[in-house]
Amino acid sequence: MTLAPPELGAPAGANPDLLPLLGRTPLARVRTELPHPHPGFWAKLECLSAGGMKARAAMSMLTAARRRGELHPGATVVESTSGTMGIGLAFAGQTLGHPVVLVGDSELEPSMRQLLRAHGARLELVDRPAARGGWQAARIARLREVLARTENAYWPDQYNNPDNPAGYRSMAAELIGQLDHMDVLVCSVGTGGHSAGLVGPLRRRWPRLKVIGVDSVGSAIFGQPARPRLMRGLGSSIHPANVRHGVFDEVHWVGPAEAVDTCRRLARSSFVSGGWSTGAVALVAAWAARAEPGAVVATVFPDGPHRYLGTVYDDDFCHAHGLTTTAPATRPLEIPHPRAAEALGWTRCRTVLDSATASRGVHAPAHGGAV
Incomplete structure (x- = not known):
């Protein structure tokens, strides 16, 4: 990925020498049992990009x-x-x-x-x-x-700014260069930025690409009720405009016990791991690889494990929140509609609902919506 320098003159204190450290992240082949054996999936290791x-x-x-x-x-x-x-x-x-x-x-x-x-x-x-x-x-x-x-302050507004998804076009180009084919893309969803930015270019390359959104239990993004959430980095209590509900074929909600179990399994046997979002997408990507034998499944690990040493990887924290005393789900509970039942653990739904428009009786279109 080649990034041009900023078009405006660099102000005092700018350090454009950092630009080459952005992106160009590798893919790892993950075959760790999560929690069952599976054929393997590809993980884009964004922890290896500066920032x-x-x-x-x-x-x-x-x-x-x-x-x-x-x-x-x-x-x-x-x-x-x-x-x-x-x-x-x-x-x-x-x-x-x-x-x-x-x-x-x-x-x-x-x-x-x-x-x-x-x-x-x-x-x-x-x-x-x-x-x-x-x-x-x-x-x-x-x-x-x-x-x-604050005089002249600027708010990027990551939840609604279309330049957020645009930043992931470089990642899409890297994935297209790294893989000969992709059948399934698994994306964590918070602001909606990287899923919205990836799906357009990837579906132009592979039109039959299936996209699975991964949300947190307690998140309102896909029509579930907003609840206090232990997991950070995915999910939302508000309705980000950058979430393109129509691009998803299905959605999975994952609970913190499943995410912790997955992160720790990854760390023990694949070395590459991360936090809540990484655990959630890895669990669903392994499930997708089992559910569709022969399919090329890819996902994105947004960051590494270091910020989570006091949470995901801390036994006292996990015990205090009941994450080690409850057996994590080994397969998703399937519900027919996001409003059919509240997701309390790993749950799958093939009806994708835009909760921001549901009150007006408008449902998100299926696969192929605008990006």
Whole structure:
């Protein structure tokens, strides 16, 4: 992947020498039993790109805003994050020369707070969730306060900014160059950025590509009720405009016990692992490889395990949250419609519902929607 330097003059403090560290991530063949034997799937290791997966989106959003004159040289960037986009924006801020203010919440891991600050970001933390919309709504409210008191500040609005998905076109090009064929793509869904950015180019290359969305239990994205969520990095209590519901053939909700079990299995026998999103997509990708023998299945591991050493890989944390005392599901419970039952653990549904339009009686189209 070749990235052109920013079109505007680089402000003081910019470090364009970081650009070659973005992207070009390898594929790993994963055959770990998750939890059953399976033929194997391909995993794109975004932890090996500086800034992780979301650095692609961060660079895309900031460079596009600079071209349009919405982001002035040296101006402050303000965004809400549960952690991963924060790392990406810290990378983009250093590359382009912009101070970064990140609005998080009190559930942000201490190690992630330290890492974000070490990379030069300033943190604003909210200490209680909003009555409606949870932590995300509380973070957005604080973000608006920060914007109001910060001159020339720019909010990328990762949940609704079309330049977020555009940042993943480079990943799609890499996948097309790395694989001769792809039958199934498994994508975690949070802001909706990487699924929306990947599916268009990949379906133009492989028109029959099946796309499986992976969400968290307690997430409202695909029509389930919003609940407090232990897992971070996927799922949402709000309705991001970047989620293209029509591109998904089916959706799986995964619980934290399944994600932890999968992450630990990966770490023990595949060496490559990650956090909640990685565990969730790996579980579903292994299931897809078993369900469709001979199919080429691929997914994306968004980051590595390091920020999760105090959660996913911590026995005391997992025991305190009941994640080691309850046997994780070994296959999904299937429901006919997202509103048929609440997903409390690994659940599959082949009816994909856009919860943002469901109240108006509008359902998302099946496979092939606009991207």
